[in-house]
Amino acid sequence: MxxxxxxxxxxxxxxxxxxxxxxxxxxxxxxxxxxxxxxxxxxxxxxxxxxxxxxxxxxxxxxxxxxxxxxxxxxxxxxxxxxxxxxxxxxxxxxxxxxxxxxxxxxxxxxxxxxxxxxxxxxxxxxxxxxxxxxxxxxxxxxxxxxxxxxxxxxxxxxxxxxxxxxxxxxxxxxxxxxxxxxxxxxxxxxxxERLGGDAWKGGWKGGDGWFKRLVRKLTELLSGNHTLKKKDITTTLTKRCGMPRDAAVLLAKQIRQELSQKSSV
Incomplete structure (x- = not known):
């Protein structure tokens, strides 16, 4: 198994x-x-x-x-x-x-x-x-x-x-x-x-397409303070606090900023 x-x-x-x-x-x-x-x-x-x-x-x-x-x-x-x-x-x-x-x-x-x-x-x-x-x-x-x-x-x-x-x-x-x-x-x-009346659970849940974008948007509901952070500020935090490689941090910072902007404009 x-x-x-x-x-x-x-x-x-x-x-x-x-x-x-x-x-x-x-x-x-x-x-x-x-x-x-x-x-x-x-x-x-x-x-x-x-x-x-x-x-x-x-x-x-x-x-x-x-x-x-x-x-x-x-x-x-x-x-x-x-x-x-x-x-x-x-x-x-x-x-x-x-x-x-x-x-x-x-x-x-x-x-x-x-x-x-x-x-x-x-x-x-x-x-x-x-x-x-x-x-x-x-x-x-x-x-x-x-x-x-x-x-x-x-x-x-x-x-x-x-x-x-x-x-x-x-x-x-x-x-x-x-x-x-x-x-x-x-x-x-x-x-x-043994779920579903004896039928084995077929397989675990996976994130799938669009999962990360949805999570970023939902997490903003718990975010306090200023949402209009600059991409540079997010990149710095990702690299220094979270230990991400700079290239990956730059790309992720851009995506986060886009999602924050979309959320605030709704």
């Missing part, structure tokens, strides 16, 4: 790295992606379980409701790089949206829009992973009580998981941790190999 690609997203502190380690059954991911927190940056982790192989991409999402120009350009460069990589490796098969139970802000809604609606254009199954429930008698009860919050913010998902990813606790907490591992693995398998 081909390797399936999973993109894990959510705010820092939601337990994304812990979810990866829970799923893998060993420590694969560190608890931080480093001090340089570029929006849409990612780390790749190969994982195998139940006879299937996966690549899990642990991403850095939004930390504020709006983007400054540096974060905006980071998001553009890293999103394009991720999709280009995954296009060559079969596309995206599943999104896992990590949210720490009890922490709901506008940034959570914007991360959902960024990854599910804008990056993947609502064409990839998305599962909500609610973490931090180790102190609940029945973890699923949290969803029963708070499901309406997600409805209120128009967050629609193909499934949800109420889990704990906190390891090395004792007693009932360790039992909940083992239960959580099985829940995550079962759900991942169902959405990548």
């Amino acid at each position: 081909p390797t399936k690609n999973i993109v894990l997203f959510g705010q820092s502190g939601a337990g994304k790295s812990s979810v990866i380690n829970l799923m893998a059954g060993e420590e694969k991911a560190k608890t931080s992606l480093g001090t340089e927190r570029c929006t849409m940056h990612w780390e790749e982790h190969p994982i195998s379980f139940d006879g299937y192989d996966y690549k899990v991409f642990d991403t850095v999402g939004l930390e504020e409701p709006q983007l400054g120009i540096d974060e905006y350009l980071d998001a553009i460069v890293n999103a394009r790089s991720l999709i280009m990589k995954l296009d060559n490796e079969g596309g995206i098969d599943l999104l896992l949206f990590c949210v720490r139970a009890g922490r709901f802000t506008a940034t959570i809604q914007n991360n959902y829009r960024l990854f599910y609606e804008w990056l993947c254009e609502k064409k990839v199954p998305v599962v909500l992973v609610l973490t931090g429930l180790e102190r609940e008698r029945n973890m699923e009860d949290w969803w029963t009580e708070y499901k309406g919050t997600f409805d209120k913010y128009n967050i629609v998902v193909d499934g949800h998981l109420c889990i704990t990813a906190a390891n090395k606790l004792d007693g009932i907490h360790q039992e909940l941790y083992q239960l959580s591992r099985q829940l995550v693995r079962n759900t991942v398998r169902e959405h990548t190999h």
Whole structure:
């Protein structure tokens, strides 16, 4: 069977790295992606379980409701790089949206829009992973009580998981941790190999024609401040902050400027 690609997203502190380690059954991911927190940056982790192989991409999402120009350009460069990589490796098969139970802000809604609606254009199954429930008698009860919050913010998902990813606790907490591992693995398998009433998911979603242009336009909804940046200023940021070769940065800066101009004239 081909390797399936999973993109894990959510705010820092939601337990994304812990979810990866829970799923893998060993420590694969560190608890931080480093001090340089570029929006849409990612780390790749190969994982195998139940006879299937996966690549899990642990991403850095939004930390504020709006983007400054540096974060905006980071998001553009890293999103394009991720999709280009995954296009060559079969596309995206599943999104896992990590949210720490009890922490709901506008940034959570914007991360959902960024990854599910804008990056993947609502064409990839998305599962909500609610973490931090180790102190609940029945973890699923949290969803029963708070499901309406997600409805209120128009967050629609193909499934949800109420889990704990906190390891090395004792007693009932360790039992909940083992239960959580099985829940995550079962759900991942169902959405990548057993979807549509037993029919295997035929292949991952790929960006396709016009995807990048659409993403640039949509990202401007989260861009704060001055949109009339000069091409030279964008080029400088792309080369110095994002590390792009100058020739590529010049071409991308031109495209970004064109899309910003079209968006502002609408």
